[in-house]
Structures are given as C-alpha cells and as structure tokens.
Amino acid sequence: xxxxxxxxxxxxxxxxxxxxxxxxxxxxxxxxxxxxxxxxxxxxxxxxxxxxxxxxxxxxxxxxxxxxxxxxxxxxxxxxxxxxxxxxxxxxxxxxxxxxxxxxxxxxxxxxx
Amino acid sequence: xxxxxxxxxxxxxxxxxxxxxxxxxxxxxxxxxxxxxxxxxxxxxxxxxxxxxxxxxxxxxxxxxxxxxxxxxxxxxxxxxxxxxxxxxxxxxxxxxxxxxxxxxxxxxxxxxxxxxxx
Numbered sequence: 001x002x003x004x005x006x007x008x009x010x011x012x013x014x015x016x017x018x019x020x021x022x023x024x025x026x027x028x029x030x031x032x033x034x035x036x037x038x039x040x041x042x043x044x045x046x047x048x049x050x051x052x053x054x055x056x057x058x059x060x061x062x063x064x065x066x067x068x069x070x071x072x073x074x075x076x077x078x079x080x081x082x083x084x085x086x087x088x089x090x091x092x093x094x095x096x097x098x099x100x101x102x103x104x105x106x107x108x109x110x111x112x113x
Numbered sequence: 114x115x116x117x118x119x120x121x122x123x124x125x126x127x128x129x130x131x132x133x134x135x136x137x138x139x140x141x142x143x144x145x146x147x148x149x150x151x152x153x154x155x156x157x158x159x160x161x162x163x164x165x166x167x168x169x170x171x172x173x174x175x176x177x178x179x180x181x182x183x184x185x186x187x188x189x190x191x192x193x194x195x196x197x198x199x200x201x202x203x204x205x206x207x208x209x210x211x212x213x214x215x216x217x218x219x220x221x222x223x224x225x226x227x228x229x230x231x232x
Contacts, residue, residue, distance in 0.1 A: 042204055042222035043158070056219065088156055101148060102220060104158035 004105035023074040023091030032074040035090040115140040119223035136205030
C-alpha cells in the first residue's frame with residue numbers, strides 16, 4: 001500500500017460546528033503532516049508529527065487541533081472555523097529523513113459557511 | 114530563510130511541443146532536497162522527482178527530464194512532446210536537512226506553474 005488516504009473528500013461545515021479530518025497511511029512512515037492550500041496558492045505547512053509527537057506547529061490558530069493516535073493515523077479536529085479557513089487540506093507522510101520524498105493524499109476540500 | 118521561485122505563472126502549449134518549467138531556489142544550507150510535484154485538478158500532489166544537493170546529475174524519466182545546476186541555484190523541469198494529460202499545476206519545492214541528512218520535515222513550495230496543453 002503506497003497511498004495516503006484522506007476522508008472525507010468534501011466537507012461543508014458551519015462556523016459553530018465541530019468536525020474532524022482523517023488521514024491514514026500504511027507505508028510505515030513515522031512522519032505525518034498537515035498542509036493547507038488555498039485556491040491558486042501553494043500548500044502551506046500547518047503541523048508535523050514525528051513518531052506520533054507534534055514536532056512542528058506553524059503558529060496555527062487553536063481552532064485547528066491535530067492528533068496522532070498511532071503511527072498510521074492523523075486527525076485534524078476543527079472547531080469554530082471561519083469562512084477564510086475554507087481550503088484544501090492535504091495530509092502527507094514520509095520516512096523520517098524525508099529521503100524518499102513525501103507522499104500526499106488527495107485532500108479534503110473544506111467549505112466553511 | 115529558504116525560498117523557491119517559479120517565475121512562470123502560466124504556460125500554454127500545443128500538444129507535442131516541448132516545455133520547460135523553471136525553478137530557482139535560495140538557501141544558505143549546503144545540504145537540502147529539491148522536489149517537483151504535479152497537481153492535477155483532482156487535487157492530489159503527485160511526486161515526480163527528488164534530488165539532493167550533492168547529486169547534480171541530470172535525470173530523464175520517459176518524457177520528463179530535470180536539469181539541476183547548483184551554480185545558478187536552478188532545478189528546471191522539461192516535458193518533451195507534451196500531452197493533454199500533462200495539464201496540471203507543477204510545484205517545485207525545497208526541503209532543508211540537518212547535519213545528519215535528516216529532513217526537518219518542512220517543504221517550501223514555489224508558487225506553482227499552471228501548464229495547459231491544448232490538443
């Protein structure tokens with residue numbers, strides 16, 4: 001299995017809702033990442049997990065809460081989002097050294113209404 | 114701080130033309146990785162190539178080729194005999210590493226080049 005699977009593919013949520021994005025990989029990668037991509041822009045790093053521990057938080061607002069329950073699973077919990085948080089959320093994984101590149105999922109297209 | 118510049122915002126070609134996507138990077142580190150990714154309309158980022166800073170060999174993979182020139186801090190990507198399926202956004206990216214060669218885990222992307230190949 002050489003894939004990163006993200007669910008759901010599309011999500012519409014209100015500003016008072018709580019929702020979660022899920023990311024799963026079974027390649028044995030010990031680093032997992034969340035990126036945010038606005039339309040016509042490059043992806044921007046949000047969080048990095050190494051060995052299930054948060055190693056990088058790129059000053060992301062607390063309404064985004066990441067969680068890594070095990071080495072294969074990465075969640076992003078969403079609460080009280082704003083319309084400007086609407087974007088494509090990409091999950092990625094890699095060997096810790098990043099020597100063989102980063103494998104990305106197909107993303108969750110989030111719309112906040 | 115590191116930076117990746119893709120000066121071409123959009124490129125439009127007709128099928129079977131060759132096309133080169135430019136990428137220029139800036140970093141003070143001597144050890145780093147460079148990447149190219151393809152993003153079709155479906156949204157997934159598809160890995161195309163990785164090159165480390167000590168390997169300046171050019172690479173060819175089918176219709177794709179890459180030219181890495183450390184002297185000019187460039188890592189250009191050429192598609193030979195382009196096809197409609199090559200239409201996508203292409204990103205060049207840079208990842209820094211520590212002295213042990215381990216990636217810090219942060220990819221810095223260029224702004225991307227939108228390639229449209231017309232039949």
